[in-house]
Amino acid sequence: MDWDEYPWLRPVAEELAGLKWVADLDLGPGVEAYHVSDGTDDAVLAWRDSGTSVVDLSGLVGPAVRVVGMETGTLYAENNPAAVEVLVEPVLATERGAACLPPAGYCVSLPNSSGSPALMGWSGVPSVALNNLVLEVGGAPALQFGIFYYGSQRVAIPFGNGLRCVGGQLFRLPVVQTDAQGVAQHALDLENPPQPEGEIEPGSTWNFQFWFRDPPAGGAGFDLSDGLTVPFCP
Secondary structure, three states, rough: OOOOOOOHHHHHOOOOOOOEEEEEOOOOOOOOEEEEEEOOEEEEEEEOOOOOOEEEEOOOOOOOOOEEEEOOOOOEEOOOOOEEOOOOOOOOEEEOOOOOOEEEEEEEOOOOOOOOOOEEEEEOOOEEOOOOOEEEEEEOOOOOOOEEEEOOOEEEEOOOOOOEEOOOOEEEEEEEEEEEEEEOEOOOOOOOOOOOOOOOOOOOOEEEEEEEEEEEOOOOOEEEEEEEEEEEEE
16 A cells, blocks of 8 residues: 555544444444454444434443544544534444543542541543552641541541542552651552452442541541542543
């Protein structure tokens, strides 16, 4: 192939490289669709004779996909396999190269004895395969013990001197201590969950929070950060 003469075909060819037919798919009236795979990542190739429609591919591909036009190489969308728009131009919804959605904060942390609220953060990527996500908290009291913990539900329940933002069955991570700046972190090890029921799998979403001792604040003597919702991708 002369890529200088047909440069727009190169990204299309790269997207299709290594993909093989797995099965014909029925995604509704007027939609021609095929499940394809390179043996590691799955994809769906689909088009319509006319008009557009939105299809749910979440049962066929992972929680993060790219949707690429097969005539132009145009990137139409990312990260939403449950609502992929099928066009007259054939589109490929592929797991390959799809970015993971970032974690997002929620709930409220009240000011603690440091004078500030304790806020959750992170580094790394919420990818189960990469297994490099690090939970972080800042704004907590200095040199105090605490734990990161997680659960499946988001709540807002008064607890101690603050709010518990995580509900459902709770899974505690090892005890850590804040440093002189009130910062603490914990590197998740997705291969060794605290309990079997707390195993984190691709496509699952978990909510995290930091509980910490705070005797100088009085009251209950402990407080909590805000919450962090983490959608895990492959």
